[in-house]
Amino acid sequence: MPGEVTLTFRSAVRADVPAILGLLADDDVSRDRGFGVVPESVDAAIWAAFEAIAVDDRNELIVAVDGDEVVGTCQLTFIPGLSRGGGERMLIEAVRIGSGRRGQGLGGELIRWTVERARERGCRMVQLTTDKRRVDAHRFYAALGFTASHEGFKLAL
Amino acid sequence: MPGEVTLTFRSAVRADVPAILGLLADDDVSRDRGFGVVPESVDAAIWAAFEAIAVDDRNELIVAVDGDEVVGTCQLTFIPGLSRGGGERMLIEAVRIGSGRRGQGLGGELIRWTVERARERGCRMVQLTTDKRRVDAHRFYAALGFTASHEGFKLAL
Numbered sequence: 001m002p003g004e005v006t007l008t009f010r011s012a013v014r015a016d017v018p019a020i021l022g023l024l025a026d027d028d029v030s031r032d033r034g035f036g037v038v039p040e041s042v043d044a045a046i047w048a049a050f051e052a053i054a055v056d057d058r059n060e061l062i063v064a065v066d067g068d069e070v071v072g073t074c075q076l077t078f079i080p081g082l083s084r085g086g087g088e089r090m091l092i093e094a095v096r097i098g099s100g101r102r103g104q105g106l107g108g109e110l111i112r113w114t115v116e117r118a119r120e121r122g123c124r125m126v127q128l129t130t131d132k133r134r135v136d137a138h139r140f141y142a143a144l145g146f147t148a149s150h151e152g153f154k155l156a157l
Numbered sequence: 158m159p160g161e162v163t164l165t166f167r168s169a170v171r172a173d174v175p176a177i178l179g180l181l182a183d184d185d186v187s188r189d190r191g192f193g194v195v196p197e198s199v200d201a202a203i204w205a206a207f208e209a210i211a212v213d214d215r216n217e218l219i220v221a222v223d224g225d226e227v228v229g230t231c232q233l234t235f236i237p238g239l240s241r242g243g244g245e246r247m248l249i250e251a252v253r254i255g256s257g258r259r260g261q262g263l264g265g266e267l268i269r270w271t272v273e274r275a276r277e278r279g280c281r282m283v284q285l286t287t288d289k290r291r292v293d294a295h296r297f298y299a300a301l302g303f304t305a306s307h308e309g310f311k312l313a314l
Binding site for chain 2 (some may be wrong): 058086091132153156
């Protein structure tokens with residue numbers, strides 16, 4: 001159908017890293033934090049982080065792809081724990097949809113896919129935090145069934 | 158000096174698990190969630206979670222010990238990521254101080270120790286969420302330098 005988007009979701013490969021960095025930087029809150037510039041080349045610390053994720057079966061760097069274009073990303077971390085009967089929890093971090101593609105329902109598709117990923121793995125809980133300034137994001141996650149039950153505290157080192 | 162407590166902090170061993178489960182259950186919010194009863198024996202899912210943490214160099218189950226007594230616990234997860242220049246973030250989960258030992262500054266000692274652990278490892282960020290009902294905890298983390306900058310969303314599966 002005209003206008004319909006069919007996203008695919010997969011683990012990121014090295015060739016996706018520049019596009020992911022672009023998505024991470026393309027964001028008002030990241031710009032406020034001083035991370036709004038896409039580096040001209042990917043430095044060693046970023047490659048090391050990419051490789052650390054790639055070999056860790058409790059971390060998955062996900063891309064949402066439309067044709068050949070990376071239009072969204074997020075990172076999933078599966079955390080074992082003794083709470084809640086010993087089930088894993090899944091943490092979602094670094095969710096981004098490209099600024100030119102927002103408002104088209106792609107974020108909802110991405111998050112619903114991650115929740116299915118958590119169910120498939122047997123997780124008992126999905127959790128994420130979002131900056132208090134991201135009021136649209138708060139409505140978005142509530143509409144997807146999440147509850148804003150917690151305060152999210154951060155300490156930059 | 159009389160009344161002075163010197164805690165030690167270390168990774169949990171199998172023998173600590175019953176005490177940790179006791180601490181996790183000894184909490185009003187956990188009771189509300191239906192996890193307020195300490196199981197009579199530690200079941201297989203809990204042992205599996207303990208072993209998963211023990212062999213994972215990005216997860217540490219910590220106990221705070223006073224003499225022979227486990228008086229506190231928390232879990233640390235070190236998360237690699239492409240944000241913030243490729244630095245790790247440290248997530249703190251499942252923080253508990255035994256109900257008979259609260260109000261003695263032990264929680265502050267525990268959290269300061271974890272922040273040192275994050276610095277030692279080179280983390281760029283420490284983060285945690287705490288239930289919105291835990292108003293005392295909010296003051297506690299703010300006093301330790303944390304900022305309540307985020308909304309914490311959860312989805313139980």
